[in-house]
Amino acid sequence: MFRKRIVVVTLRGQFVYGFMIAVVLGMGIWMLQEPAIWTSLPFASLISGKKVVIDAGHGGSDPGAKSASGLLEKSINLDVALRLKKYLSRIGVYCVMTREGDRDFFNENIPSASSKARDLVYRAQVANQSGAEVFLSVHANSFPQAIYHGAQTFYNVHKPLSKKLAYAIQYYFVKELGPNKRRPKTGDFRVLNDTRMPGAMIEIGFLSNPGEAELLNNPQYRDRVAVAIYHGVIAYFTNQIPNF
């Protein structure tokens, strides 16, 4: 009886040892793949438990802007929104998504003149009912002239904290994506006006610019866009808004 127990204990020891090696190796591979995320971990304890709303603009019957190559704004908005959710969730930020699939809210039972207005009112309602501290609306820009490019944030002029948020995200757009002369700007957007918490309209680039549309078509570039927004949100929550 005694000898049998020793064998069992030894086998368990080997299993635990092997399991620990597997965990350490797994962590190492994960850290090598996503180094950008780890640079902000010292701040994680300050923002863990916060709640944000991530609104992927457009969806379903509303494609939003379209590039000359056929790239749809609704698809890249959602992809960036889901990447952002992944990164913020890892440091304990609870993310409320207005949508996680290809859908619109045109048929929501909200008294409003147009289906597009119902869609926007619904998104603001989700945000206001969530109790979140921050609202992030992810969009891509478009303009008749193809030369315009660059990611840019917008905020409601009457909300000082929104300005802070927009500046933080814009700073990290430049840092993560390269030179960009665009400045955070005030904007009259329904979802920003209707939401009660600080918020930003985040235009991640111009689909009307062929070069930027090609970048936005690249999953690795979209990941960098999400990382930039992630760093901006951390800077906002930790009150470390860079001067630029």
Ligand SMILES: [Zn+2]
């Ligand atoms: Zn849009």
